[in-house]
Structures are given as structure tokens and as C-alpha cells.
Amino acid sequence: MSKSPKNDLIFNIDFDEYLDLEQYRERGGYSALAKALAHDPKISIREIVDSGLRGRGGAAFPTGKKIEMLRNNSETVRYIICNADEGEPGTFKDRFIMTHIPFQLLEGLTIAAYLAGASKGYIYVRHEYPEAQRILRSGIQAAIEAGLLGKNILGSEFNLSLELFSGAGSYLCGEETALLSSIEGKKGRPRLKPPYPTQAGLWGKPTLINNVETLANIPKIIDKGASWYRQIGTVDSPGTKLISLSGDVKNRGLLEVPFGVTFAQIVNEYGGGPPIGKTIKAVNIGGASGVHVPPEMLNTALEYKACAQAGITIGSGAIFVLDNTRSILTNVQNRVRFFLHESCGKCTPCREGLRQANNIIDKLLRGEAGVKDVDTLERYTRAIVNASFCGLGQAAGNSLSSSLTYYREEYLAYCRENRELNSKEETA
Amino acid sequence: MKNVDVQDIINRFDNDKALLLPFLLAVQDAHPQKYLSEKAVNEIAQTMKISRSRVYSTASFYSEISLKPRGIHLVRVCANSPCENAGKALLLTAIEQELGITVGQTTLDGLFTLESVSCLGACYMSPAMKIDDEIYGYLTPGEVVSIIQKLRKEYRNEQIA
Ligand SMILES: Cc1cc2nc3c(=O)[nH]c(=O)nc-3n(C[C@H](O)[C@H](O)[C@H](O)COP(=O)(O)O)c2cc1C
Ligand code: SF4
Ligand code: FES
Numbered sequence: 325m326s327k328s329p330k331n332d333l334i335f336n337i338d339f340d341e342y343l344d345l346e347q348y349r350e351r352g353g354y355s356a357l358a359k360a361l362a363h364d365p366k367i368s369i370r371e372i373v374d375s376g377l378r379g380r381g382g383a384a385f386p387t388g389k390k391i392e393m394l395r396n397n398s399e400t401v402r403y404i405i406c407n408a409d410e411g412e413p414g415t416f417k418d419r420f421i422m423t424h425i426p427f428q429l430l431e432g433l434t435i436a437a438y439l440a441g442a443s444k445g446y447i448y449v450r451h452e453y454p455e456a457q458r459i460l461r462s463g464i465q466a467a468i469e470a471g472l473l474g475k476n477i478l479g480s481e482f483n484l485s486l487e488l489f490s491g492a493g494s495y496l497c498g499e500e501t502a503l504l505s506s507i508e509g510k511k512g513r514p515r516l517k518p519p520y521p522t523q524a525g526l527w528g529k530p531t532l533i534n535n536v537e538t539l540a541n542i543p544k545i546i547d548k549g550a551s552w553y554r555q556i557g558t559v560d561s562p563g564t565k566l567i568s569l570s571g572d573v574k575n576r577g578l579l580e581v582p583f584g585v586t587f588a589q590i591v592n593e594y595g596g597g598p599p600i601g602k603t604i605k606a607v608n609i610g611g612a613s614g615v616h617v618p619p620e621m622l623n624t625a626l627e628y629k630a631c632a633q634a635g636i637t638i639g640s641g642a643i644f645v646l647d648n649t650r651s652i653l654t655n656v657q658n659r660v661r662f663f664l665h666e667s668c669g670k671c672t673p674c675r676e677g678l679r680q681a682n683n684i685i686d687k688l689l690r691g692e693a694g695v696k697d698v699d700t701l702e703r704y705t706r707a708i709v710n711a712s713f714c715g716l717g718q719a720a721g722n723s724l725s726s727s728l729t730y731y732r733e734e735y736l737a738y739c740r741e742n743r744e745l746n747s748k749e750e751t752a
Numbered sequence: 753m754k755n756v757d758v759q760d761i762i763n764r765f766d767n768d769k770a771l772l773l774p775f776l777l778a779v780q781d782a783h784p785q786k787y788l789s790e791k792a793v794n795e796i797a798q799t800m801k802i803s804r805s806r807v808y809s810t811a812s813f814y815s816e817i818s819l820k821p822r823g824i825h826l827v828r829v830c831a832n833s834p835c836e837n838a839g840k841a842l843l844l845t846a847i848e849q850e851l852g853i854t855v856g857q858t859t860l861d862g863l864f865t866l867e868s869v870s871c872l873g874a875c876y877m878s879p880a881m882k883i884d885d886e887i888y889g890y891l892t893p894g895e896v897v898s899i900i901q902k903l904r905k906e907y908r909n910e911q912i913a
Contacts, residue, residue: 509772
């Protein structure tokens with residue numbers, strides 16, 4: 325596969341380079357904001373709708389439509405929030421946007437705020453990213469001094485006051501309604517939807533919440549147009565996706581790939597395949613919230629529709645490779661423990677289901693469980709997926725259920741019955 | 753030990769709406785032992801005119817806020833799968849041995865607190881850890897021990913100077 329030439333994609337992040345405001349502008353940065361400000365917001369919103377851009381924070385909601393929903397709200401006090409909580413284990417793409425091309429994010433956010441009619445905004449950055457926080461704080465300051473943020477942006481009537489808001493170590497606060505509670509000074513617990521944040525968000529006002537990667541796409545769409553954007557990727561999923569590649573591959577790191585490449589290409593061509601002498605046992609797609617799939621499924625294209633059909637969660641775009649020496653059970657247990665730690669405890673299926681799932685896996689690993697326990701684990705998994713109140717619980721079951729589907733024999737191999745069988749065979 | 757001036761910190765916030773979380777983090781940062789003391793919680797409640805239980809309830813929800821005194825250096829080892837598969841357990845054992853404490857504890861000299869942390873966004877260089885604001889990756893047990901020894905030595909030199 326030929327890698328797309330540099331500067332052909334949306335981000336083109338160069339690992340050795342931090343683009344300051346001056347460099348960013350030299351390369352055409354902030355021309356999209358000028359263009360948007362010179363036109364009726366409706367025109368730019370149309371462009372984003374036509375581009376087919378969908379949210380990159382996990383839920384893949386059409387971005388243009390979300391902005392339109394705000395625009396059409398009769399309430400004039402509106403907020404914009406950039407979700408930079410990036411808590412999904414295995415994900416580091418938003419961090420790279422913030423530390424390498426922060427002004428592409430700030431420009432995208434400013435355009436989105438203008439289109440949505442928001443004049444106050446926050447970037448909610450996780451506390452574990454002090455470097456990203458520092459860079460964004462000074463970036464905001466530099467943009468204000470250059471007239472690109474604050475009052476009368478680029479000489480227009482448009483004002484945007486933007487602040488950085490630090491998270492405090494809660495994965496759940498990445499969920500948009502929990503994030504709102506967190507800014508409001510409460511525990512970061514999710515709220516019932518509807519109302520959606522676009523209707524009643526921060527302090528009850530309409531609020532546009534978008535992921536870092538989503539917003540950083542916007543300057544390119546406005547600058548070059550929807551039809552240019554649609555040349556990248558596929559008809560179903562235009563554009564590119566940032567992939568955080570980790571685990572048992574030769575080249576780990578951040579990649580930008582056009583939608584439509586297969587997971588096999590990502591792992592083998594970009595990632596260089598598994599280490600010498602090893603084979604791939606499983607690939608975890610979508611971070612801790614995602615699924616474990618066997619190598620046979622890697623021919624699926626990275627595309628929203630194809631992945632939904634195959635039961636693959638693109639999620640944040642984290643891809644984590646496990647070679648043939650790895651244990652599925654310990655890897656799944658690591659995730660179960662993660663969610664158990666991050667669960668807010670509000671509802672039973674999530675809190676108790678995860679606790680029980682952890683106990684059963686413990687029992688399996690100690691060799692004390694039987695086949696019946698695997699069935700029980702399956703039952704708990706269904707309850708966790710189907711009956712949890714928010715996306716945390718719903719997603720927590722993904723690695724359990726996918727591993728129980730594709731690696732059931734590995735669970736069963738730990739069971740008492742099969743261990744007895746194996747040891748009899750060995751002594752026979 | 754110098755007291756944290758809660759009023760002074762809140763004066764630095766010029767928000768239209770008083771935001772509790774940034775305030776809690778700022779007070780914690782200002783404390784030499786990087787935590788929210790009972791006294792600080794009381795003052796925050798008074799200053800913001802909210803109940804103490806409200807302050808506690810918010811503060812205790814967040815992993816990055818501590819209600820226990822912590823050491824000068826926060827050593828935090830990433831606990832998630834990419835780092836676990838890359839040898840996190842060996843790192844942790846090496847650190848525990850070097851410091852003589854386990855996760856959640858602080859050394860007697862008050863120099864180090866050891867914590868476990870969720871993904872640091874450094875999985876491409878796992879196993880990873882963070883000490884204070886700095887992220888370290890591609891670690892071996894030998895390396896973490898020498899990083900800790902170096903910090904200890906720097907601290908001793910500062911004390912002498
Ligand atoms: C438990 C949980 C954690 C989440 N964490 C994040 C996150 O760290 N960053 C993010 O952008 N979206 C996260 N989301 C998704 C947000 O709720 C929301 O869909 C997203 O920020 C919307 O932005 P987008 O449309 O640009 O994707 C999370 C969702 C759930 C259920
Ligand atoms: S699913 Fe889990 S995290 Fe979500 S509300 Fe229920 S207990 Fe809390
Ligand atoms: S899993 Fe350890 S840094 Fe991401």
C-alpha cells in the first residue's frame with residue numbers, strides 16, 4: 325500500500341515538530357477562520373454537513389448536524405466545550421494534537437463556536453496531561469494577543485472567551501454529561517439523556533461538545549471544502565482517523581490513516597507486524613471499551629458501517645496488539661479492573677456485575693472455577709452491557725463479550741473439568 | 753510548614769461562576785504535601801459558601817485529588833493493559849523494593865509517594881510512569897531505580913546547600 329504523500333491528509337503530524345502560532349499561520353493556518361467569519365454561518369455549516377465529518381470521541385455523531393442543532397436553538401447563551409479528557413486506555417492521539425498542532429485545534433474550536441453561536445468555551449483537559457495543559461494555556465494567550473480569540477476576533481463582531489479546565493483523574497468525566505457535572509463542581513456522574521447537551525448542557529444552556537480530533541478537522545474542511553475532504557477516505561466514512569497503535573508490533577505510535585484501510589494493513593504495513601518469531605493472537609480495537617478480535621477479522625475495513633456490521637468498535641481509534649504468548653484472560657481482567665475502579669457506583673449492573681466478573685476471572689486463573697462459572701460470567705456480561713445506565717458500563721462489557729465469543733476455549737481451558745482431563749491425558 | 757492561603761487562591765479566580773474543581777486543584781497544588789487538608793476543606797467550604805460535605809463529596813470522587821498527605825515526589829506507574837503487557841509488574845516491584853513501600857504509601861522521609869495511575873497516553877513507549885509532571889517511557893526496572901536514586905540525591909544536595 326502506498327502511504328499518502330505528506331500534507332495530503334488532515335493532520336500530517338510531524339513528531340519532531342511543534343507548530344507555534346507563527347509557523348501555523350505561515351502554513352495557511354487561520355485562513356479558514358477568516359473565511360468562515362466572512363460568510364453566513366449557514367454556508368460553513370453546510371460545508372461541514374456535506375463533508376460527512378463524524379465525531380471522533382467514540383459515538384460518531386455527525387458533527388455538522390450537532391452544530392446545526394445549536395444554531396437552531398432559540399436560547400442565545402450557548403457554550404462550546406472541547407472534550408480533551410482522553411481517558412480511554414491505549415489512546416494518545418488527542419495528546420499529540422494538543423502538543424504538536426495546538427493551533428489547528430484552537431482554530432477549529434473557534435470556527436465551531438462561531439458557527440454554533442457560542443461565545444464562551446472550555447477545553448476540558450485531563451489532569452494527567454500537564455504538558456498539553458501548558459501548551460494550550462500559552463496557545464490561548466498567544467491567540468488572544470493576535471486577535472484570534474477574545475473580543476472582536478479578526479476584526480469581526482464575534483467574541484469567544486476560552487478557558488482551559490483541568491480534569492482531576494476520572495475516566496467517566498469523558499462522558500459528556502459527566503463532564504458537564506464536573507465543570508459545574510459536582511461529582512462527575514452522568515445525567516439522564518435526553519435532554520442532550522445540545523438542548524440543555526452547561527448550567528442548563530445549549531452546549532456543543534466535541535472531541536479534540538473532531539474540532540481539529542474543521543479548519544481543513546472550511547479551507548479546502550467538503551468535496552476536497554471527501555476525496556480522502558470512503559463514501560461511508562470520509563476523511564482520516566488518527567490511530568494510537570501499541571502492543572506487540574514492531575512500530576508503535578501515532579498514525580493517520582484514510583478511512584477504508586483494513587486493520588490488517590494498519591497492523592502489518594504501518595505497524596510492521598508482530599515481533600520476529602511471534603504471531604498475532606488478538607487485536608484489541610477501541611481501547612479498554614473496545615473489543616478483542618481474532619486475526620481473521622483484520623480484513624475488515626476501518627469504516628463506520630463495515631465495523632458496525634462486524635461488531636468492531638472504532639471508538640477512540642486505539643489499536644492494541646496481543647501476540648501468541650499473551651493471555652486473553654489477564655488482559656480482559658485488566659480492563660474489568662479498570663472499569664471497576666472508574667465506575668461511579670450509581671447502578672448495580674455496572675458496579676456489582678464488574679465486581680463479580682473480576683471474581684470469576686480470578687477464580688478461573690487460580691484454577692478453581694468450572695464450566696458453569698464461564699456461563700455465569702456470560703450472564704453477568706449480558707447484564708453489564710444491557711442494563712448499565714451509561715456508556716461506561718455498556719462499553720465495559722465489550723472486551724468480556726468479544727473475548728467470550730472468540731476465545732471461549734481459552735476460558736474453558738482454565739476450567740476444573742478440562743484441567744482434570746488434561747492431566748489425565750498427560751499421565752496416560 | 754507554610755499555610756495555604758485559601759482566600760488568596762480564590763481571589764485569583766475571576767470567573768463569573770465560581771468553579772469548585774479548579775479551586776480544589778489549586779489549593780492542593782499549593783500545599784507542600786500536595787493534598788487537601790481538613791483545614792483547607794473547611795476554608796474552601798466557608799469561602800465558597802457551600803457545605804463541607806459538598807466539598808468532600810466532590811474531592812473524594814476524583815483520583816487526582818488526595819485527602820491524605822503525600823510526598824514531595826509523586827511516582828505513578830501506569831496500570832493499564834499496554835503497560836501491563838510490557839512489564840509493569842517488574843517495574844512496580846523494583847520501585848517498591850527501592851522505596852520500601854507499596855502502592856498508596858509514602859516513604860518515612862516524606863520524599864516519595866507511590867501511586868498507580870490510568871493510561872498516561874504514553875502506551876507507544878510502555879511501560880510508562882510519571883514522576884510529578886514528567887512522563888518516562890521504555891522503562892526497565894534498572895532505569896526506574898536509578899531515576900529514583902537520582903531524585904533522592906538531588907534532594908539531599910538541596911538540603912545541604
Ligand atoms: C465513559 C465514557 C468516556 C468518554 N470519554 C471520552 C473522552 O475522553 N473524550 C471524548 O472526546 N469523548 C469521550 N466520550 C464520548 C463523549 O460522551 C461524547 O460523545 C464526545 O465527546 C462527543 O464529541 P464528538 O462528537 O466530537 O465525538 C466518552 C464517553 C463515555 C461513555
Ligand atoms: S454504568 Fe457505571 S459509571 Fe455509568 S452510571 Fe452506572 S455505575 Fe456509574
Ligand atoms: S497504557 Fe500505560 S501509558 Fe497507556
